[in-house]
Amino acid sequence: MATAGKVIRCKAAVAWEPNKPVVIEEIEVAPPQANEVRIKIVATSVCHSDLYHLLESMHKDGFPTVLGHEAAGIVESVGPGVTEFQPGDKVIPLFLSQCRECCFCKNPKTNQCEAAWTRIRQEVMAGVESRFTCRGKRVLQFMGTSTFSEYTVINQIAVAKIDPAAPLEKVCLLGCGVCTGYGAAVNTAKVEPGSTCAVFGLGAVGLAAVMGCKAAGAKRIIAVDTNPEKSEKAKVFGATDFVNPKDHEKPISQVLTEMTNVGVDYSLECVGNVAVMRSALESSARGWGVSVIVGWTDMHDIAIRPGHLISGRTWKGSLFGGFKGKDGVPQMVKAYMDKKLMLDEFISHNMTLDQVNDAIELMKHSKCIRTVLSVSPQ
The missing domain is CATH 3.40.50.720 (NAD(P)-binding Rossmann-like Domain)
Known part of the structure; x- marks a missing residue:
């Protein structure tokens, strides 16, 4: 794609400080580095974990950040060493990685991944790495995903490839809440x-x-x-x-x-x-x-x-319903496509990224089940 290897300037909802409305900003998203994937987010939904960080735990070192971790999108470009994904693939970001190499990933008794503990700083719910900047400042990536943005960069161990026929505005819910x-x-x-x-x-x-x-x-x-x-x-x-x-x-x-x-x-x-x-x-x-x-x-x-x-x-x-993300999420997408799993019934509201504060308020006051935000056209 024409944007491959270049910095992308796009729209994102930045939480500059805790317990304050997020702000729609233009951010810079750097190209993916080794083993990373840059994704155009098509749809994302608001989960209570986003509100937990913004309104409840309010860890001062966890800001500024771009929230969002329940989403679906399309691969825009890949970094060196990435062979599992290519531009155009439909994917779901994973807040819980699956490296497939550590003793946890190889153990069928758990969906934990050793890399998840080194890739994510648990106390601030953000990735150690970030490819985001805004107004000259480094912006954290919430849970290593940050899907309240038109583009995001994620390590390939935290991305699941899904059926290309899957409707992204529905299956985005499988990134967290429904699987959990x-x-x-x-x-x-x-x-x-x-x-x-x-x-x-x-x-x-x-x-x-x-x-x-x-x-x-x-x-x-x-x-x-x-x-x-x-x-x-x-x-x-x-x-x-x-x-x-x-x-x-x-x-x-x-x-x-x-x-x-x-x-x-x-x-x-x-x-x-x-x-x-x-x-x-x-x-x-x-x-x-x-x-x-x-x-x-x-x-x-x-x-x-x-x-x-x-x-x-x-x-x-x-955690995440015991699913190993790369394996389990595509299976859940298939179950939905085969009409063995309900997703549409969870969606109570549809909005745009510009309305993210309205979506946060709906969840804060228990006025919704899931609000899906349209982020980028497919």
Whole structure:
């Protein structure tokens, strides 16, 4: 392409400081270096992890940055040493890399990757490297991806090639939220046919967890949320019951235990709240219950009485739904193309990159499930 090897000036949403609106700026995107891919972002969606960094954790060293990590695009050019991708390929950026060479990537028990810990500075949720500058300043790349930009540069170990027929404005959701929730049920909890499940939190991740429980054959799926408007949407994805903790004076764990006699077989926490994590564990059946922490937070410690685990419950964590990105994301795209996976139903709003602050406000006030931003024409 005519832009290969050159700096690209393009539009991006820059978060200059925490807890302030992002600003649409012209940034410079350098050409990809060795083992890197430059991608034209076609569509990106707003995930709660973006808000977590901007409005909750607000780490002062994590700014300025370009947020965004749930997206899909087209390869514009590749750097030296890249053989897996070529210009024109449709791809999904991955916030969790898969180098395929480390002991974690080679172990089927995990989707962790050693390179992810050296490539991303976890405390500031940004890549060690950045190919962005704006107003003469270096701008961080959020989670090593930064998809609130018309172009971004990502290491090839953090990019998944997908079906060229896939609609990017739909499959962008597989870059984080849908895989995270769905995989937490299918890969991490390993929900069994005929089981009873409870999903705490009905944002996109929670609804995807509901969908995963249904796909795994659960007979009863109890959706838990303090927003009564989420009830009908949960049923679309397979929930059989809806419980609003605000409707009960008893602890929600007691409510669910009474509903199921012994507690649920599987519970999934999709909020990122340590109190809810504890409630989810206590809602699972003593003796065999499995509870999975899916929601992200790194701001608080969690406490539990040892007896809740000694009695036989299992407590697990799930990052990106247990999917190894390069392998799992294309499979999820295929499942959508084969009409075995819902994606359209998650999209409550469609906007442009210029409206990113409006999209952030919608999520901040729980007025959306997923807002997809159109970034660049295909």
